[in-house]
Amino acid sequence: MATIKIDGLKKRYANGFEAIHGIDLDVADGELVVIVGPSGCGKSTLLRMVAGLETITEGTLSIDGTVVNDHEPGQRDIAMVFQNYALYPHMSVFNNMAYGLRNRGVGREEIKRKVADVAAILELGDLLDRKPAQLSGGQRQRVAMGRAIVRDPKVFLFDEPLSNLDAKLRVQMRIEIKRLQRRLGTTSLYVTHDQVEAMTLADRLVVMNAGRPEQIGTPMDIYTNPASMFVAGFIGSPAMNFLALERMEGGRLRLPGSEAMLAEDDGSNGAPVLGIRPEHMRTVGTAADADIVLSVDAIEPLGADTLVYGRALGQEGEIVLRLGGSHSIGEGDNLPVAFDRNHLHFFDRANGRRADVRT
Amino acid sequence: MQKRVTFSHRYLPYLLVAPQIIITVIFFIWPAGQAVVQSVLVEDAFGLSTEFVWFENYQELFADPSYLQTFYRTIVFSFSTAALAMGFSLLLAVMADRIIKGESVYKTMLIWPYAVAPALAGVLWFMMFNPTIGIISFLLGKVGVSWNHYLNGDQAFLLVVIAAAWKQISYNFVFFLAGLQAVPRSLIEAAAIDGAGPFRRFWSIVFPLLSPTTFFLLVVNLVYAFFDTFAVIHATTQGGPAKATEILVYKVFNDGFIGLDLGGSAAQSVVLMVIVIVLTIVQFKYVERKVAY
Numbered sequence: 192m193a194t195i196k197i198d199g200l201k202k203r204y205a206n207g208f209e210a211i212h213g214i215d216l217d218v219a220d221g222e223l224v225v226i227v228g229p230s231g232c233g234k235s236t237l238l239r240m241v242a243g244l245e246t247i248t249e250g251t252l253s254i255d256g257t258v259v260n261d262h263e264p265g266q267r268d269i270a271m272v273f274q275n276y277a278l279y280p281h282m283s284v285f286n287n288m289a290y291g292l293r294n295r296g297v298g299r300e301e302i303k304r305k306v307a308d309v310a311a312i313l314e315l316g317d318l319l320d321r322k323p324a325q326l327s328g329g330q331r332q333r334v335a336m337g338r339a340i341v342r343d344p345k346v347f348l349f350d351e352p353l354s355n356l357d358a359k360l361r362v363q364m365r366i367e368i369k370r371l372q373r374r375l376g377t378t379s380l381y382v383t384h385d386q387v388e389a390m391t392l393a394d395r396l397v398v399m400n401a402g403r404p405e406q407i408g409t410p411m412d413i414y415t416n417p418a419s420m421f422v423a424g425f426i427g428s429p430a431m432n433f434l435a436l437e438r439m440e441g442g443r444l445r446l447p448g449s450e451a452m453l454a455e456d457d458g459s460n461g462a463p464v465l466g467i468r469p470e471h472m473r474t475v476g477t478a479a480d481a482d483i484v485l486s487v488d489a490i491e492p493l494g495a496d497t498l499v500y501g502r503a504l505g506q507e508g509e510i511v512l513r514l515g516g517s518h519s520i521g522e523g524d525n526l527p528v529a530f531d532r533n534h535l536h537f538f539d540r541a542n543g544r545r546a547d548v549r550t
Numbered sequence: 551m552q553k554r555v556t557f558s559h560r561y562l563p564y565l566l567v568a569p570q571i572i573i574t575v576i577f578f579i580w581p582a583g584q585a586v587v588q589s590v591l592v593e594d595a596f597g598l599s600t601e602f603v604w605f606e607n608y609q610e611l612f613a614d615p616s617y618l619q620t621f622y623r624t625i626v627f628s629f630s631t632a633a634l635a636m637g638f639s640l641l642l643a644v645m646a647d648r649i650i651k652g653e654s655v656y657k658t659m660l661i662w663p664y665a666v667a668p669a670l671a672g673v674l675w676f677m678m679f680n681p682t683i684g685i686i687s688f689l690l691g692k693v694g695v696s697w698n699h700y701l702n703g704d705q706a707f708l709l710v711v712i713a714a715a716w717k718q719i720s721y722n723f724v725f726f727l728a729g730l731q732a733v734p735r736s737l738i739e740a741a742a743i744d745g746a747g748p749f750r751r752f753w754s755i756v757f758p759l760l761s762p763t764t765f766f767l768l769v770v771n772l773v774y775a776f777f778d779t780f781a782v783i784h785a786t787t788q789g790g791p792a793k794a795t796e797i798l799v800y801k802v803f804n805d806g807f808i809g810l811d812l813g814g815s816a817a818q819s820v821v822l823m824v825i826v827i828v829l830t831i832v833q834f835k836y837v838e839r840k841v842a843y
Contacts, residue, residue: 242739242743243742243743244739244742244743263742264739264742264743265742265743265744265745265746265747266745269743270743271739271740271743273736273739273740274736275734275736277734277736277737277739277740279737279740279741279755280737280759281758281759281761290741290744290746290754291743291744291745294744294745294746294750295745338740338744342744
């Protein structure tokens with residue numbers, strides 16, 4: 192059982208490229224922290240620095256209170272699950288799992304017992320003599336998990352472990368990983384670009400963008416209270432809608448072509464933007480009650496929900512609306528839409544941060 | 551739908567394969583046939599009469615202790631050369647694989663020796679080890695080793711092994727380097743996290759994954775040492791001293807063209823042919839198919 196303390200961690204490559212501009216993060220014992228972000232945001236680099244596969248340019252990394260900056264990966268007592276599983280192709284499943292134990296001088300009988308235990312948990316008992324090439328994708332994934340678990344390390348590191356699986360298996364393994372992590376109570380860092388995976392797995396979420404952590408918090412905290420336009424757009428599916436606002440005299444903000452004043456600011460926000468999630472809008476009877484009138488250009492009935500895509504007067508981007516159930520809306524309809532006043536977000540487009548407004 | 555290639559003219563396909571067939575027949579099949587015919591004949595020293603003797607040449611050959619000695623020597627020579635050439639090139643490849651700066655210069659320079667003609671390679675080493683003027687023999691003398699491959703058979707043997715292996719290192723290096731670069735990085739990283747040090751990583755992960763390359767190179771190197779080292783030996787020791795460096799291919803030449811025992815020499819080359827055929831079958835059977843690890 193262990194804690195991780197990341198303090199001012201930076202990564203700069205030999206060619207001068209700065210992959211990580213400084214990140215602070217404390218991971219509590221037994222916590223599952225998910226690092227999420229688009230490709231190239233530095234999330235894998237961060238994980239690899241924790242693993243010891245990348246050197247740390249600046250800052251300190253401690254596991255359980257010990258600074259491990261200069262420790263070899265093998266000395267850090269961590270286990271990692273790779274995206275491509277990285278199973279040793281010439282070894283049987285048993286030997287794949289036993290390899291780390293043998294390197295640490297664990298006795299033959301103990302290895303047998305530990306591998307058997309883990310194989311039972313992961314239902315790999317019948318596969319111990321097989322080579323990785325003879326396994327299916329899901330089985331390989333489980334062996335990779337087994338190889339990590341069997342060593343009983345202080346920390347699990349997951350580097351996009353599910354992205355090579357098909358959609359159905361991914362959901363299944365996601366639940367399995369969460370259940371396993373809870374059961375073992377091992378401190379874990381999990382990197383993914385999939386925001387659904389991030390939301391469902393995380394105790395806490397780190398949303399990264401361009402080498403910086405944009406926001407760190409619980410999934411619901413980040414969903415309900417995104418700190419920036421980037422976070423707001425990245426977490427949630429379909430993504431949050433952003434609507435340009437007009438500033439009237441007195442700093443009052445409204446949608447172009449609408450009479451309703453949505454908020455007030457002191458004029459310090461450069462270009463105020465309204466953020467509203469697709470699920471926080473609803474249709475209303477008349478245009479008089481509406482915040483915007485959506486001219487519908489596409490509809491996606493999903494069964495439980497219906498997604499309506501359209502455009503509104505004075506707004507550049509496409510707007511998405513999520514309605515519960517099924518609806519008889521046609522393409523080309525003009526749909527009066529009202530916003531849920533409790534779920535309005537205001538941002539400043541100039542710096543992308545949450546704007547300071549009064550509602 | 552017809553999948554076979556069709557030609558408008560009946561004889562066109564035969565015409566197209568003719569050059570290959572003609573070359574093979576003239577330069578390979580015909581001489582090989584000649585060798586087989588020659589190997590059952592005995593000719594007098596002046597070439598005036600020949601006599602058909604069935605398999606007497608072969609019987610003599612295998613009853614001759616010096617031939618069996620040569621056979622044994624050839625096997626030792628081949629395996630030593632292959633082991634030296636492969637071991638050294640693997641070492642170089644592992645080091646080249648780690649290099650980041652000036653990688654291409656390093657690789658190019660390591661490939662150069664392959665362009666050196668075998669006879670020149672032999673002479674090069676011969677000169678360096680020359681007891682009178684050689685730089686290496688001079689340095690060896692400084693540390694108390696008296697080097698004279700004109701007199702010392704073991705030293706002569708070592709010399710030809712080194713010269714023959716040096717020639718093959720470049721070739722092996724290219725294959726080993728390609729093999730090393732094909733080993734996924736994440737496997738090495740996984741092994742590092744599993745607590746394996748650099749040596750253990752190499753022997754338990756990288757080396758087993760290289761086994762298809764290693765096996766392929768072993769066959770190629772053995773074939774090379776068996777059959778392609780004539781020039782190296784001819785340019786350096788000429789089989790001497792006292793036949794200490796005489797391998798099978800050299801004995802064929804020596805007995806046939808110096809000793810003028812054409813029948814016996816032909817019989818030897820037929821034996822060599824059989825060995826080549828066996829090695830080729832081994833190569834096709836196991837190397838062409840991927841070696842499973």
